[in-house]
């Protein structure tokens with residue numbers, strides 16, 4: 001039987017983003033820029049680079065800026081044309097060329113409920129999920145591409161994971177399993193959302209990249225609210241693992257937890273340093289800061 005291709009991706013972006021208040025009161029957290037590009041654009045680009053053909057964004061109220069960002073902007077384009085700012089014009093046009101579908105999650109009942117909103121868009125095929133809280137830098141092979149490659153070989157749901165420090169396990173879905181085939185690949189036998197460190201079955205955390213079989217929708221329809229009184233995708237995936245093969249795969253790449261302030265700042269600094277236009281000057285500035293030993297009056 002031919003393996004079904006992963007053609008579609010779902011990007012949930014309906015959450016309130018409370019960890020970034022007050023910035024996220026009227027601005028979606030997905031629009032916060034890492035240097036000069038909104039976080040959501042890094043995620044959309046990763047999906048496209050990985051071979052995904054169609055993207056569904058799950059939004060909610062106060063998220064209209066995301067739709068505007070991926071729309072055309074005739075007045076701005078005319079102005080850039082008039083001023084002969086061709087590089088900027090190309091940047092603006094490129095974002096409008098990306099074809100994205102949108103659906104609104106009416107009540108923020110949790111990530112599991114957000115994924116359930118994608119049921120009719122996905123139909124009966126495997127699909128990718130990317131969360132904007134995790135940005136992964138891997139210029140050779142994106143995190144999602146690595147998961148798709150595993151999916152195509154093992155034909156089961158694949159969860160993108162990395163090891164996190166023990167004091168961070170309570171922030172993630174944690175999995176445990178038995179090693180199979182490829183390096184870094186486990187067949188999942190246990191999964192817990194946000195466990196206390198003493199209850200965590202391992203330090204292997206699910207980090208915002210998934211390839212999921214469509215059987216998940218039937219399970220999500222039956223999933224009761226779990227921790228935080230939210231419908232948890234982790235709970236539904238664990239139920240799926242009881243009936244079908246679910247794999248956890250340790251993907252390669254530098255991952256930034258941009259859902260929290262420190263992680264967001266780390267991503268900003270490192271992405272800026274990698275840029276050829278501002279990287280060298282920014283490095284000089286950082287050296288000055290360090291010379292002052294953190295004393296701002298010495299800068």
Ligand code: UTP
Pocket residue numbers: 012013014015016017018019020029058105107108109110111113114131132133259
């Ligand atoms: P988070 O809980 O990390 O996102 O959900 P949040 O709620 O936006 O952030 P904080 O904790 O209040 O700061 C993980 C992902 O699931 C989406 C979020 O947008 C985020 O991408 N999500 C969460 C939904 O789409 N709908 C929900 O009901 C909950």
